[in-house]
Amino acid sequence: MIKSGELIESTNEMTPEYLRELKHTLIVSGDTELISAPAYYLAAKRAPSINAFMTGIAIIQDELAHAHIAYHILEELGEDQEKLIFSRDPKSFRYPYAFDVPLDSWTELVVANGFYDQAGFCLLGDIHDKCSYGPWKRGLNKVMLEENFHLRNGRTWMKRISAAGGAAKDELQRAVDWMFPLSVEWFGLPDSKKMHSTQLEYRLKGLTNDELRQWWLSTVVPFCEQIGVKVPSHKETRDGKDVWELDYPFPCEFDAEAKRWDFQQPITWDDVLGRWRARGPRNAEMVAMFQEEFHNFRKTHKRDS
Amino acid sequence: MTSGYKRVSGDAVEYEVFARKSRVDALHLVGSVVAPDDDLAMAYARATYDEERWCEMAIVRKEHVIELWQPGEA
Numbered sequence: 001m002i003k004s005g006e007l008i009e010s011t012n013e014m015t016p017e018y019l020r021e022l023k024h025t026l027i028v029s030g031d032t033e034l035i036s037a038p039a040y041y042l043a044a045k046r047a048p049s050i051n052a053f054m055t056g057i058a059i060i061q062d063e064l065a066h067a068h069i070a071y072h073i074l075e076e077l078g079e080d081q082e083k084l085i086f087s088r089d090p091k092s093f094r095y096p097y098a099f100d101v102p103l104d105s106w107t108e109l110v111v112a113n114g115f116y117d118q119a120g121f122c123l124l125g126d127i128h129d130k131c132s133y134g135p136w137k138r139g140l141n142k143v144m145l146e147e148n149f150h151l152r153n154g155r156t157w158m159k160r161i162s163a164a165g166g167a168a169k170d171e172l173q174r175a176v177d178w179m180f181p182l183s184v185e186w187f188g189l190p191d192s193k194k195m196h197s198t199q200l201e202y203r204l205k206g207l208t209n210d211e212l213r214q215w216w217l218s219t220v221v222p223f224c225e226q227i228g229v230k231v232p233s234h235k236e237t238r239d240g241k242d243v244w245e246l247d248y249p250f251p252c253e254f255d256a257e258a259k260r261w262d263f264q265q266p267i268t269w270d271d272v273l274g275r276w277r278a279r280g281p282r283n284a285e286m287v288a289m290f291q292e293e294f295h296n297f298r299k300t301h302k303r304d305s
Numbered sequence: 306m307t308s309g310y311k312r313v314s315g316d317a318v319e320y321e322v323f324a325r326k327s328r329v330d331a332l333h334l335v336g337s338v339v340a341p342d343d344d345l346a347m348a349y350a351r352a353t354y355d356e357e358r359w360c361e362m363a364i365v366r367k368e369h370v371i372e373l374w375q376p377g378e379a
Contacts, residue, residue, distance in 0.1 A: 007376075009375065009376040010376070013377060065354075068353060069336065072339065082312065138334075145356045146356055297314075301313065301314070
């Protein structure tokens with residue numbers, strides 16, 4: 001059924017392995033959308049105008065709705081939505097490491113919209129296109145429309161800040177310098193290290209990690225060059241095909257506190273996986289932002305009844 | 306299929322959300338919400354599915370939908 005391109009519509013049609021892999025993919029998607037809300041909110045507070053702030057808030061509201069779509073599908077598959085969101089240990093959330101590094105300014109927020117939302121757009125666009133689970137494929141219609149708007153906000157502001165020049169442009173370049181390699185890492189292990197993908201086999205996604213990374217690079221690098229921002233990647237033509245090469249060792253050492261990459265210091269993928277598993281500086285604070293109120297509410301509610 | 310959900314605020318049920326963009330379109334399923342009552346379900350539907358300027362939106366309690374058959378049963 002999966003091979004013929006048909007859609008799976010209910011748990012009766014799934015093997016236990018398909019169900020497990022689908023749930024895992026949905027958790028990564030839901031967690032990523034959810035964590036982007038506190039990450040973006042902490043930076044949106046630094047918006048340069050009320051209008052800019054309102055745009056930031058509208059984006060956060062979209063992200064929460066996207067998280068809701070993923071978690072609700074999980075709920076229909078037998079998971080407890082409130083437990084998933086409010087009772088899990090912060091370290092067990094499965095979102096990209098990039099969100100754990102604080103976004104401290106409006107500039108960093110708009111680069112996140114330009115880079116991270118582009119990564120989300122590639123990953124979810126692929127799922128929207130290829131996913132074998134009908135309810136998720138259809139749920140993503142709304143998500144794709146809105147991610148496009150986030151991306152536009154990121155690009156419009158990046159272009160504006162770059163055109164302003166001076167200190168504003170320097171700040172933009174500094175943000176790009178640490179956020180670009182983090183977004184490249186977002187797509188995970190290179191295909192050469194990842195021999196087998198159950199997600200591809202079950203058509204939960206259609207493109208490999210490297211294909212998704214190339215797609216991201218092919219949109220982000222030309223855009224940055226066009227607005228006069230430097231990025232450590234260039235295009236080469238190989239066998240008549242455009243290939244985006246990185247100008248630094250991948251993977252390499254990252255200092256999350258200083259937001260600085262050491263391109264002289266190549267590391268192994270085991271080192272990267274270790275950093276991801278340990279989570280980054282803002283993980284606990286962000287998860288507490290949505291978990292604390294839930295538990296306060298529950299305590300008050302219990303006292304009342 | 307589950308029809309009842311537990312929320313911190315109490316029991317809740319699922320509502321299907323239908324909408325259409327223009328008069329020539331047919332009403333179609335755009336998603337669902339889980340809420341303790343019709344009023345909150347309407348508020349959630351409006352806030353969650355705001356990706357278009359819908360000319361019509363309606364919600365139906367999922368348990369009120371009468372299934373004749375499902376994919377794979379026809």
